[in-house]
Amino acid sequence: MADTAPTPDSGFTLEVETLIIGAGACGMVAALAAQEAGQAVLVLEADPVPAGSTALSAGLIPAAGTSFQRAAGIDDDAARFAADIQAKAKDENDPDLVTALARGAAPAIDWLAERFDLPFSVVTDFDYPGHSRRRMHGLPSRAGAELIDRLRATCEDRGIDIICERRAEILYHDGRRVTGVQATLPDGSTERIGCAKLILACNGFGGNRDLVGAHMPLIEKAVWFGHDGNRGEAVLWADGLGAKTRHLGAYQGHGNVAHPHGILITWATITQGGVQVNRDGQRFWDESQGYSEAARAVLAQPGGVAFTIFDARIAGIARQFEDFKQAEAQGAIRTADTLAELAEVLDLPEQALQDTLKAIPTGGTDSFGRTFGATPLSPPFAAVRVTGALFHTQGGLETQGDGLVRHRDGGTFVNLYAAGGAACGVSGKSDSGYLSGNGLLAAVVLGRSAGAAPVDQ
Structure with a gap:
């Protein structure tokens, strides 16, 4: 059960510089960016192997102004991308977050391709709703499972520790500074991990039927097609921390x-x-x-x-x-x-x-x-x-354009970042489905805010 608590007097079993909760596309890309910036990184994953909602999707990522678009003769840029996002979401998004994501997406795609040999290409033979240009990028199979597998292999090659079957349940803090988490192991035992920075790249709450019923009753009876691990820990932690949430009905x-x-x-x-x-x-x-x-x-x-x-x-x-x-x-x-x-x-x-x-x-x-x-x-x-x-929830913790989580009383937390299903995305407040906080695109914000992402400003 997700909960929050003050920093324990007995301290932590181990401590890391940057702790990432969730080894989906978002968490693994953030880990690669943090490591490249010289940070010590640890990723916790609740499943036996990394998968998440990304593995259930087509693994396509919208980005404007990439080298792949230029090679295909597609004229596109971040300003047009941002305008498309806001038009589809009826101008219900934080413009700073939209701008950050639209500007960061192309450099992130090109970085992954050039630095880690991920073979992206643009989908050029059909259009997606709301996009004025063809900007969806994917790997050869057009399957999210391939994206997850390649990211996992890349993290392993670079010695990034991804510890699976560790579900983070208690988040420790001293006011607006997060100090660590308590994770539960398969045998029911627990361990405490301290951190200088915490990145929530974990999940939404589509697998928590109580939360779905409370926040989105119109879709409550739909088939649940997302990842069962999406239990909404981030939203539940937000209540205990005083973190601001947004668009929980999306x-x-x-x-x-x-x-x-x-x-x-x-x-x-x-x-x-x-x-x-x-x-x-x-x-x-x-x-x-x-x-x-x-x-x-x-x-x-x-x-x-x-x-x-x-x-x-x-x-x-x-x-x-x-x-x-x-x-x-x-x-x-x-x-x-x-x-x-x-x-x-x-x-x-x-x-x-x-x-x-x-x-x-x-x-x-x-x-x-x-x-x-x-x-x-x-x-x-x-x-x-x-x-x-x-498929997944779009609302979640509200963040600034730099990925820091906002507090309900104003300002932000000192060292708490969110993206992936944990964060409010940029699909507005309903069901536009245009672009969520999930996946690689939001990892751009995470990596940059942790001083790690190779993103041009």
Whole structure:
């Protein structure tokens, strides 16, 4: 159980300069940056091996102005990126934090590629909701598991200690200075670790159903598709510390999770011209709003399910993602040569499905306000039955642009930093799902604020 306490009189079992809670992408990137700056680093991870929400995702990272974009002929910059973030989140974000993340992302991507040989590339064949440029960067498999594996191997090669099966439960402090944590081992014993700096890169609270019900009741009944270790320790510690939190009702959902297979289906199936229909064979919303908004829209349909309809051309684009290939292998993706056959395979009313797809305005805007491209859906067709899921929470501890956690009474803590799922991200206060505090991008703030990140200012 997450708790806080004054610094123990008996001291600590061991002490480190920089202690990081969480070995997801955010924590490991922060560790690499801190070590490169000459700091002694220790990372605690509750799982048997590093994974976190990152391993469940596509592992894609938005960044503007990278060498990879320039090589692909994409003109982009941090100012445009920041404007896109604020537009998607309805200007509900801290502008200083948005600026810090937008400016820091590209140098971080290039640093990881040049310094540690991570083979990033830009996704150039489809657009993500809210992005005015193609700026999503990923590794070859387009899978978060690959990103986690490569970061873990890189940390191991450089001798960074990642101690697994250590769940931090008590956070010690002297007022606004954090002094260490107490971690529980698999056998139930505990150890106390002191630190000069503490970086919370741990988790959100999507796996804590009580907190989800309290802060985001509209998504409470969604399938939980995130990492079960996301129990909300950071938010619970915030109460004891007097730390300021923000946007606890914000979340990233996903309305394109294959059901009952539980496999995330890339939103490229929609952005390239696909649509979603309900059990009546009818469209029910503007799918271009995004995959996070889709979670609530799909859950509101009969049975909480929908069907994503696309074609072989779109499937070819989606196949660059490992998750999509797994969905095909498990039979989640259904195909048919005609719409009549597809309706039979999906048990949908044929005429309604025919009418729905016929009504899509090629190169025009429909009654929902969605504008379609010039390439219509054509046989052979493909489809997948989907439901809405909660992937991770977006709100959390409020930080400055330098990553220091703010106090409820004003000012900041002296040496407490937060990012990853522990921090409030920049998706606004609802379900825009555009960009969260999770993952590598937020590690830029962590590393820099700890005097470690190789980020140009």
